[in-house]
Amino acid sequence: MGMSVNTNVGAMLALQNLNKSNKMLETTQLHITTGLKVNGPKDDAATYAIAQRMRGDIAGMGAVKTALSNGEATVNVAITAGKAVADMLTEMKAKVVQANQAGLDTASRTALNNDFTSLRDQLETIVQTAEFNGKNLITTGASALTVLSTVDGSTISVSAQVMNATALGIEADILTSASGAATALTTIDAAINSVTASLASLGSSSKRIDVQSEFTVQLVDILKEGVGNLVDADLAEESAALQSLQIKQQLGVQALSIANSGPQSILALFG
Secondary structure, three states: OOOOOOOOHHHHHHHHHHHHHHHHHHHHHHHHHHOEOOOOOOOOHHHHHHHHHHHHHHHHHHHHHHHHHHHHHHHHHHHHHHHHHHHHHHHHHHHHHHHOOOOOOHHHHHHHHHHHHHHHHHHHHHHHOOOEOOEOOOOOOOOOEEEEOOOOOOEEEEOOOOOOHHHHOOOOOHHHOHHHHHHHHHHHHHHHHHHHHHHHHHHHHHHHHHHHHHHHHHHHHHHHHHHHHHHEOOHHHHHHHHHHHHHHHHHHHHHHHHHHHOHHHHHHHHO
16 A cells, blocks of 8 residues: 555554544443443433333332331330230239238228229220331221332231220229129139230231331342342453553554654655
């Protein structure tokens, strides 16, 4: 090929190769800086779209995890209060049994009645304070708790389990007479059975929420791993590529310099 001062083909090819190396070097440096091999749709449109959908699912599951955590806490507060109510009922039954003794004097019956009423009031206080995040599952008028369980809107419903004294049929000052004490014994036994059944129901709901919460955590971990496999850069591989491209860049600069010096040799023909 002849030599020309107007068109330096060698320099153009050298410049093209240098630009290509520079672009590849820029891309590799971006991978290393961000830790991602797919930073946007320009890098890999299909992979980016899949990763974005998975990231959306992860964000949604974050909201689900929060809802499940709050739901489980609400139920567990109710369970804790319910166990305290059960303990109160056990103490109250002991008072009732004592009040059913034949020949009990008035002073003793009054003392037992006062103790019974005090325990009843304490039971009411426990029930009224069994609230979490504005929700009480065991007080009068309580409604079911609805807990978000999946990103598609599925929920877990937890039924209210009312445990206050009135709902359990426990009256104050019922031990002031022998007949009242006899009635109270039946009432207390029924209340204990009712609270035991309520605790079993709440415990089952708590377990269900806990299982769903653990599953959600595991699913989020799997999705994060999947996103990482799709878009994360292999830093060891990128580091090796960086060194190789830096060498190619240096060689490209030298090649361009050599190509640009070629036309100058034409001057020697006229020297």
